[in-house]
Amino acid sequence: MLQHMEDAATDDLDEEFVDEVENAVKLIYSQLPLKYIGSSTMKGTAFVKFINDLVERMNKSENSAFLSIPSEYESIIQFVAQEAIKDAVVLYQEQMDRVLNEEGKLPILWDEFTEIHNNCISEANKIFFEKIIGSPTQMENFKEQLSEKISKFKEEFTKINSDELTAYNENIAKDYWERFVKIGLTQENLFESNDEFQEALRAFELAYEKSFMKSPEAAKVIASYMQNQYPTAIEYMTQLGRMNAELAKAMKAKEEAETLRLEALAREEEFRREMEAQKYERAENERNFKEKMAELQANIEQQNKSHEEMKERLIKEREIATEKYNQKFEQLHNEMLEQQKLSEEEKIRLLEQQEFKFEQIQREAEERNRELRAQLLEEKEKAIESQNEFYKSQLAEQIAANERQHSAMVELMQKDKKGGCLIS
Template identity: 40%
Template sequence: MSPNPFSKTIPFRPGNPTHLLNYMSLGDDSGAVLLDEQALRILKKIQEPIAVITVVGSYRRGKSYFANTLLGRHDGFKLGSSVDGCTKGIDIWDTPFYHKDKRVVVIDCEGIDDPNQEVPWANKLFILCLAISSTLIYNINGIIGRDDIEKLFLMTKIVSLIQPPNDHKFLPNLVVLLRDFQLDSPPDFVEYFLNRLSKVNEDAAKDITKFFKKFNVYGIPHPGIRQDAMRNMSEVDTDQLDPSFVEKIEEAVTNIFDDLHPKYLNASPMTGVAFAEFLERCVVQINDPSNTMLSIPSAYEATISYAAQKAYESCLELYNEMMDHMSLEGFPISWDKFEDVHNTAFEEALKNFIQQIIGSVDQIQTFQKTFRDKITDIKDQFYMKNSSAMREYHEGWAHKLWKEHVAHGLEVENLFDTDQFEEAIALFEQAYETKVMPGQEAIQVLNEFKTNQYKDAIKLLNTYGILREERANEMLARQEAEKKYYEILQEEEQLKAEINNVKIENEKVQNQLEEKVKGMEECLRNQEQQIREDCQSRLNNMQDQLIRTLEKKPSFWDSVKDLVGSVAGANVLENFL
């Protein structure tokens, strides 16, 4: 069957539903939540910040259909026409889609009051949805009855079974859908909803405003089609639906996406790997019979550590690959090129690492320090390989050039005189200089020649009387002085290079950390701004409602006139006044 788009206003999202988790009953009112590995793999592939929209609520109330409209389609998640719930466990859309710098995952949850459910499963299901969602859509009957209100009150009490991280900012945006709403639309659905809620259960209304800093309410009218067509909503054409139904669906979906934020861990948005780990940690806690609460802090800490470990693995591998590519060209390479390749690889690996890690600023700084230490260890391994190749390279050339310029004049039948020897040494050093790759290895090899070959040659010529004792000692002293000079020069150059390299790395780390912290601060500001705007909007609506109420309320004397009941009586009163 071909896909069935909902409307042009809501983008059509290709894909199919797939199972995320289910519940296995173990008897005696106990059971275990089971995660699907294929669905977890889908989540782990998400590299952008992840946002999760979960649709929950009563079974057989169009919950799955609304989940489909979030995808811009009538079909998608399975719909049913029987009295039994259709969705079992939790299904996700297998193709997370991109929306405003984040990847969106839509979740369709089993009806929370399915008569075939076990009570522990219903509670665990709802707790899990509260913990993992960015936006939780609660789908209930448009005519708010006592039963619906009691379910909402139960929802707020379930929140108390979650140990929060210092506050309730981990809770999702709450959206309440009033389905088949037949009354005239109130000026403000949120105030209408809270008023209805307060009349039956004041605590429920207070808890919702306390726990959910951002929530909205939408009245969705009846689709306006016959009962037989309602049984096949996945196949219906949008033109068959009541325009007001389509309009309200479009309005709700558009606003839900406008208000959608990533799933945060503290001030850091989670990516797929972190979210999948967080989900698994929550499931482990829920399945533990000794746990009476879902501890968000412990799940957070485990997720933070896991995300850091995965970031270490992937980013160190990236650094290794880039450095390996350099080594394929063959060692030795110049130290300038070595540092250029390292800096490029380090910057790329660091950028990816900082993007992947989550947690507080202090935790992030600790992670990056550990990461940098690990990078240094890997760099040192490549350094030793290149240094060894460098030494071998210079030793090879030194021996070759010594043989070419000096060795033949140290044979007994061809011994140099003093001038010839000094000229040969000068030619050797000049030729060596043309082959040198700058670095400590070149100086070390030359100094070793001064210590060994030079001394042996001078002693040989001195033994045969070609060099006088004074001249030989003078040459040995000069070679020793040059050796020490080059050693000092080598140490100085090496120290300068190390300082420069550390400076470059520090700048890269500082820039990446500043960008990360700036992003976290921006996330916090956006969250706080969103809360302030929502509170101000509610306050404005309450003031408007109060003004409308006062305008409609009759004055005292108008009431007296009405009580008099006649124009004449009213005139008498007016004359009296």
């Protein structure tokens, strides 16, 4: 039933039960020590995910026998890392969007863009390092993943601002070109001389330099004019005879060199900006890693302290347990001795009872034997008496028979005597 309790709405549960659960949870949280994955604390989302995964695995009978805490730890580290990366990227994107998409905000100078980017990435790193857990090597790997994702969004924002800078500077260049140079290339206002043409070019460049937004894009715009519009204007002035071929050739060479210089400056500026961004990010990472390592070291020390306290507690508990065991053993020993004593007494009592019974049986046997001897003597006397009577009867009968025989013989002798017979 408890496995499906989460499916029930809180309002459907007994109010007293809900209060008891809330109080139990508060009590658990108040006494719950910090949990660690390695040297990282496991709290918040990580702890909730860990508990949910364990409960889910244990609720599945086919998985409960294969539950592995270390593998669950690794799963939580990966989960927390992806959540931290996602939250950090979303924060960076939202903050950059909010700042750069303000009406009339773009274009901005690259120094300002870099400052905004650095602020946003600092906030993203802050939330990332607050949430991330795992070993230093794992954290470094996760940070690289974050940097790759943020780099893609940075490129998008960079392109947007670069396009805006290019468009802004192109509009300025177009306006000043038409105002200072193009107007002098029309039949109505044609430059009278090369000097006037040169002056117009300098005026165009000066006005553009005062109004442009300094950036590689601005340099590329003016370089593009020098590469395309300048040669066309010089060629047109040469055709009109306002400039000789040698001068035109020299100007073209000069503008080509200037174009190359400006393009090189633009590349150098982009490279410088990129190097500064990497330098800042490296310093930011070092600072964040240093703080994170300090946190991990503090966690390790806390764990060691907890382990020492636990060790001391275990030693104390072991001593208490040993003492209780010894007391219990002594108690059992005393009980055994008492039992042995009682057994000896019981044995003696039983022996005495057996001896008494034996003596009683012996007395009864002797009494029985006396009775049997008396009975036997009586029966013997009776038998003798009966035998004597029999003998007396036999003797009497024998005497009677002898008497009868004697009488018969006497009578016979008398008869013989009378008959004259001599008996010898």
